[in-house]
Amino acid sequence: MSSVAIPQNPVEPFLRSERMPHIWCPGCGIGTTVNCFTRALLDSKADLTKLAIVSGIGCTGRVAGYTNLDSFHTTHGRAIPFATGLKLANPELNVVVYSGDGDLFAIGGNHLIHAARRNVNLKVICVNNLIYAMTGGQTAPTTPGDVITSTAPYGTYDPAFNLPYLVEAAGAVYVARWTTFHVRQLAKSMAEMFQKKGFGFIEVLSPCPTLYQRRNKMGDGLDAMKFYKQVSKIKHGAPTSEVALSKSGEIVVGKFVDRERPEYIGTMNTYLEQQLGERYVEPHTLSDDGGCSGGELEVISCNR
């Protein structure tokens, strides 16, 4: 046969291979979303030296630790505050928040809606496995009704968050939902989101065979993928109020929102320049003089 060298797996340069194999369960879809993420980075020819990935806590929170990029594994629920600080301090960076539904919408729910309200230029990828997986399968705000969890042995009855609806209402400029079955569409959607200016949000439904499906007799990861294939309907531009998830109902996927709104840092600079004139110096330009940017800001306030 040929003596030509076998090409490398395209995902390999993005992984910290010394940490492989990862801790995700057999049939878990988080690794699949990482594949899509790396393909999106390759396709959009993103400058990897100007990319930071921020994760919170949870199964999906491990992504930051496994990707060989400038990555940041933060405290529980605080991925978005860390990412906002990162972006404000260094607006050149493309900041991606990669976390789970429990981290972003339960403990970190407030941060998420306010980052969307301000339209901070963050790209949020939320892997939704419909449950708190790492802590043992407790009911999450995203758990649909009539589902057995470790904290709801007779089934859940509280209404779940409809993530695209919530994020659109809060002010995101790009909102999409895919499942781990839709790998090509997901990669394309991520690449499209990276080109947008403002708060972008992609929800990815992912199987959780160990906790969610096992307790509900829904089979393994492959069964979940077949289920996604069977019940998913692509409806681009569907009203987000109509895309709520249920235990076994239709899953509406697609790009729901793609709009323009003034982005936070630009708005801040324009407004403060109007108010302060030449006294205003953009904060990130101050950091070159030994890191005493706080002092410079005080000077501005003293001059008033």
Next chain:
Amino acid sequence: MPRGSVSIVVERCKACGFCVEFCPTKVLALSSAFNSKGYHPPHAVAPEKCSGCDLCGMYCPDFAIYGYRNDKNAPKEDEADAR
């Protein structure tokens, strides 16, 4: 020569079966052999059908498999055979 090939990192595999299920040309099947963790990794039962689309690589949550196209190399080999 087939249009594509598939490369499998046996030790990373957790036998979820995504690649076997979603391979568009049905190249793969889970083998009866074990890896060191006790999973049955896939093997190519019909390698001649592989188109190198890398859909297996997109699906694999364990980064254990990927496909690649042979197109670029194929003419060179033909030339070598002709000589």
